[in-house]
Amino acid sequence: MTDNLNKALEKYFGHQSFREGQREIIEDVLQGKDVLGILPTGSGKSVCYQLPARLMSGAVLVISPLISLMMDQEKQLAASGYKDVIAFNSFLSVQKKQDAFRNLAAYKLIYASPEMLQRKGFVKKLSELRISLFVVDEAHCISQWGHEFRPDYLKLHHIIETLQHPPVLALSATATPEVQKDISFQLRKPAMARHIYPMDRENITFQVDELETPSEKIKRISNVLKAHPVPTMIYFSSRNWTEKAAAELSAALPDMNVAFYHGGMEQSDRILIQQQFMNDQLDVICCTSAFGMGIDKQNIRLVIHFHLPPQIESFIQEVGRAGRDGLSSVSLVLLSPNDDLLPRKLIQSELPGREEIARVIRYMKSRVQQGVFRLPEQDILLESLQISETKWRFLRYHFENHGMMDNDRIVSSFDWETIQEKISRVAAERTKYKLAKVNELLWWAEQTECRRKALFAPFQDTTKEPSYHCCDRCGFKFSEWAPVTKATRKSESYNWKQALKQIMLQGDSDEEIKSG
Amino acid sequence: MITIIILDSLSKLKQERTSAAVYHLLVGKRSSQTLQDAHIYHLTGYFGIAKGMDKHAFDQKVENLVSKHYLAYRGDKAFVTEKGMSFLKNNENHGFLLHYNGLVYDRAADLFYERLSLFIQTAANIKRGNHRFIPVSDNQEVLLWMKKYYTAARHRLQELLDQLYGEMLPFLKRLPEQHADIFVKRLSGYSHFGMSKVQLAAFYDMDKYDFTVLYQLILHRMLNYIIYDSTPTPTLATFSSGLVKEVFLTDSARKTDDLLKQGRNVEEICKIRRLKESTVHDHLIEIAYAQPDFPLNNYVSPDAVREIGEQIERLKSRKLKQIKQALDDRYSYLQIRLVMAVYRAGRRKGVEQ
Ligand SMILES: Nc1ncnc2c1ncn2[C@@H]1O[C@H](COP(=O)(O)OP(=O)(O)O)[C@@H](O)[C@H]1O
Ligand SMILES: [Mg+2]
Ligand SMILES: [Zn+2]
Numbered sequence: 001m002t003d004n005l006n007k008a009l010e011k012y013f014g015h016q017s018f019r020e021g022q023r024e025i026i027e028d029v030l031q032g033k034d035v036l037g038i039l040p041t042g043s044g045k046s047v048c049y050q051l052p053a054r055l056m057s058g059a060v061l062v063i064s065p066l067i068s069l070m071m072d073q074e075k076q077l078a079a080s081g082y083k084d085v086i087a088f089n090s091f092l093s094v095q096k097k098q099d100a101f102r103n104l105a106a107y108k109l110i111y112a113s114p115e116m117l118q119r120k121g122f123v124k125k126l127s128e129l130r131i132s133l134f135v136v137d138e139a140h141c142i143s144q145w146g147h148e149f150r151p152d153y154l155k156l157h158h159i160i161e162t163l164q165h166p167p168v169l170a171l172s173a174t175a176t177p178e179v180q181k182d183i184s185f186q187l188r189k190p191a192m193a194r195h196i197y198p199m200d201r202e203n204i205t206f207q208v209d210e211l212e213t214p215s216e217k218i219k220r221i222s223n224v225l226k227a228h229p230v231p232t233m234i235y236f237s238s239r240n241w242t243e244k245a246a247a248e249l250s251a252a253l254p255d256m257n258v259a260f261y262h263g264g265m266e267q268s269d270r271i272l273i274q275q276q277f278m279n280d281q282l283d284v285i286c287c288t289s290a291f292g293m294g295i296d297k298q299n300i301r302l303v304i305h306f307h308l309p310p311q312i313e314s315f316i317q318e319v320g321r322a323g324r325d326g327l328s329s330v331s332l333v334l335l336s337p338n339d340d341l342l343p344r345k346l347i348q349s350e351l352p353g354r355e356e357i358a359r360v361i362r363y364m365k366s367r368v369q370q371g372v373f374r375l376p377e378q379d380i381l382l383e384s385l386q387i388s389e390t391k392w393r394f395l396r397y398h399f400e401n402h403g404m405m406d407n408d409r410i411v412s413s414f415d416w417e418t419i420q421e422k423i424s425r426v427a428a429e430r431t432k433y434k435l436a437k438v439n440e441l442l443w444w445a446e447q448t449e450c451r452r453k454a455l456f457a458p459f460q461d462t463t464k465e466p467s468y469h470c471c472d473r474c475g476f477k478f479s480e481w482a483p484v485t486k487a488t489r490k491s492e493s494y495n496w497k498q499a500l501k502q503i504m505l506q507g508d509s510d511e512e513i514k515s516g
Numbered sequence: 517m518i519t520i521i522i523l524d525s526l527s528k529l530k531q532e533r534t535s536a537a538v539y540h541l542l543v544g545k546r547s548s549q550t551l552q553d554a555h556i557y558h559l560t561g562y563f564g565i566a567k568g569m570d571k572h573a574f575d576q577k578v579e580n581l582v583s584k585h586y587l588a589y590r591g592d593k594a595f596v597t598e599k600g601m602s603f604l605k606n607n608e609n610h611g612f613l614l615h616y617n618g619l620v621y622d623r624a625a626d627l628f629y630e631r632l633s634l635f636i637q638t639a640a641n642i643k644r645g646n647h648r649f650i651p652v653s654d655n656q657e658v659l660l661w662m663k664k665y666y667t668a669a670r671h672r673l674q675e676l677l678d679q680l681y682g683e684m685l686p687f688l689k690r691l692p693e694q695h696a697d698i699f700v701k702r703l704s705g706y707s708h709f710g711m712s713k714v715q716l717a718a719f720y721d722m723d724k725y726d727f728t729v730l731y732q733l734i735l736h737r738m739l740n741y742i743i744y745d746s747t748p749t750p751t752l753a754t755f756s757s758g759l760v761k762e763v764f765l766t767d768s769a770r771k772t773d774d775l776l777k778q779g780r781n782v783e784e785i786c787k788i789r790r791l792k793e794s795t796v797h798d799h800l801i802e803i804a805y806a807q808p809d810f811p812l813n814n815y816v817s818p819d820a821v822r823e824i825g826e827q828i829e830r831l832k833s834r835k836l837k838q839i840k841q842a843l844d845d846r847y848s849y850l851q852i853r854l855v856m857a858v859y860r861a862g863r864r865k866g867v868e869q
Binding site for chain 1: 568630636639640643644650651652653654655656674677678680681684685688693696697699700701702703704705706707708709710711712713714715718
């Protein structure tokens with residue numbers, strides 16, 4: 001069995017051996033157990049269900065909240081020759097969706113966003129198939145205490161029941177013990193086999209620098225990069241900042257290739273920039289959190305946080321993109337006064353306030369009074385309510401929870417005041433909780449004890465022995481850092497004729513090009 | 517580049533429209549007002565060449581032109597000053613403006629490029645033995661097309677690359693060096709990803725929208741080259757096929773078109789519709805722009821088409837009077853305008869032979 005698994009891994013994925021945790025999880029999955037797997041980002045969680053998909057009869061259903069990640073994986077699998085993979089999400093064209101619906105039985109691996117599972121037709125189709133494994137990726141989304149709570153995830157146990165209890169595999173990169181318990185409770189699977197692996201990586205060194213202004217941060221970055229020209233990601237919390245910083249760093253670092261990436265860019269440009277970075281054509285990428293999901297670049301040596309993300313879990317994930325190859329890498333956090341204002345504003349914009357809740361309830365009430373129970377299309381609804389999609393998702397979940405709504409229909413009239421009061425209280429609590437998460441990370445940055453120990457303490461009892469340097473609190477200095485570097489080269493002269501020949505595989509590209 | 521496009525547009529609008537009309541044109545607003553403006557004022561070329569530009573950025577450019585005294589206001593309408601006209605005429609990019617073919621190539625230009633660049637990337641990688649690469653396009657429509665194309669092409673990838681190279685090279689040589697650089701720098705190949713538009717704009721120190729319209733210019737010229745230049749381009753043409761569609765007609769022109777299709781001639785149509793001859797001529801022009809199968813030879817002989825076409829190309833001008841004189845007044849304005857229309861509408865090669 002063991003041998004066969006290794007052979008299958010090699011045959012289907014080209015990997016020589018399993019990484020930590022993979023074999024243990026896969027063996028339990030193949031035995032039909034319900035499994036909870038906590039493995040750090042980049043450790044290869046996908047293999048834990050993609051390999052079983054090749055080995056089990058029937059189809060593997062994967063619920064994933066990250067549409068872009070899903071598409072990346074589908075793309076990668078398609079690139080390596082798998083035709084029997086499909087990802088259902090809002091980006092799939094209607095035509096393709098219909099075709100796929102009709103041929104659903106032909107797929108071995110079916111990715112679906114949680115929203116897709118709201119559609120009764122889709123679930124019915126699924127229940128006609130033999131689902132041999134039900135995978136919940138990014139399973140921390142199921143918990144109120146997870147950093148990316150997705151109300152849609154709370155209904156998964158109904159789906160599992162409808163599908164007649166296939167074995168369940170829940171996967172996450174970051175989950176505190178509290179969240180782990182919640183995952184198993186929300187899925188109604190109290191007896192999951194648990195495979196929990198520590199998240200700290202021995203090759204990453206931590207440092208926090210306090211500076212006065214944003215321009216000092218830029219100066220600091222360019223000094224670090226001048227001394228250590230390594231593949232680098234720099235995280236920002238706003239699109240504008242990625243562009244501004246990329247321009248300033250390009251000017252300050254003429255020998256390095258610097259670019260920015262954010263969700264507002266043209267799609268074709270996004271692909272080019274992402275792939276240039278993967279392909280070592282770029283040294284430094286200034287990005288928002290939109291970059292990096294599904295990014296698997298081995299030699300990122302330095303992850304800088306120009307702004308901190310709104311919670312520790314995201315920070316650990318982002319830092320975890322450094323040093324996938326196991327070589328010495330650094331996480332550098334740059335702090336300046338008032339850095340907490342932006343995430344605070346963001347959080348307040350994510351959850352509905354009292355006013356907004358009252359407005360939505362008034363709207364629903366007036367519809368019921370007019371005898372109209374169906375809500376308009378989401379776009380139109382959001383437009384007329386002047387409310388963001390995130391806020392609406394929150395509200396809809398709670399309306400449904402209170403039995404006020406079912407599938408875009410208002411069920412009947414209610415004690416509106418009480419419900420308004422209840423939902424307002426929940427929203428206020430969530431806001432408070434999220435603000436506390438922001439503080440947690442700031443608090444971490446100000447600690448005087450070892451950064452590594454303090455960062456991972458909420459998730460695990462011990463941390464591994466660092467293989468290079470530990471952190472600035474334990475005496476690390478940038479001047480002592482000697483990373484392996486492989487900087488890209490900037491080409492000085494450019495000749496399009498030469499370049500075109502090369503791209504289009506026209507003979508020897510070095511040969512003299514005849515003029516004409 | 518975009519500033520002279522704005523100037524050219526406003527000068528052609530002759531203060532009959534506000535600058536907002538130019539904005540709608542550039543971003544490709546599909547309203548009948550914008551489409552009619554495009555036809556009436558001969559601005560179809562600029563339709564949709566600056567998609568995604570926000571109104572604020574546009575207004576700033578207009579204000580900038582005003583502060584340079586290239587534009588001035590009469591009431592709420594901007595007009596091009598003498599200084600502005602001379603700036604426009606003497607601008608090094610002025611000669612390029614006639615290559616734009618926005619209304620016809622709207623959407624097609626980008627889809628054509630995505631097909632072409634995806635194929636080049638795919639062929640180069642497969643030829644080099646790399647079957648695992650991330651495609652430069654994730655547009656479903658393009659990927660679907662590529663799947664079909666690839667199935668038929670996979671045994672002659674090198675041959676197709678050679679042919680594409682052979683067809684692209686003469687075109688790129690015609691372009692200014694910088695434009696050819698830009699085109700090639702954006703291409704991806706084996707283990708090499710091209711530069712993004714944003715990177716290219718920064719590299720050449722260009723304003724974002726200047727680059728946007730310049731980039732469209734290159735693509736439009738390439739499509740013009742494929743569709744009506746005399747150089748044979750059978751391989752490139754497979755990448756544009758099916759993309760270049762019919763253009764909208766105004767209602768009045770459509771009525772004229774119906775009558776033409778019933779076999780009526782211009783004189784009869786004038787009588788039936790109680791229109792002036794010049795109006796029906798305008799309709800003919802509009803139809804010629806819009807329909808690839810417009811029977812040009814009913815109005816201009818094949819030899820004349822060639823002669824007029826050469827003269828337009830040589831003069832790099834759209835000034836009718838100048839062209840007419842250069843042809844010794846042997847052809848009417850209608851004939852010249854029709855050739856121009858068909859020429860710029862991207863008539864398929866060979867139709868006029
Ligand atoms: N056993 C293995 N040996 C080598 N590489 C592996 C192995 N398992 C997974 N990988 C690679 O690790 C990368 C990250 O895998 P992924 O499943 O996306 O990680 P995660 O979901 O845990 O963040 C992928 O490129 C995958 O091919
Ligand atoms: Mg994953
Ligand atoms: Zn330490």
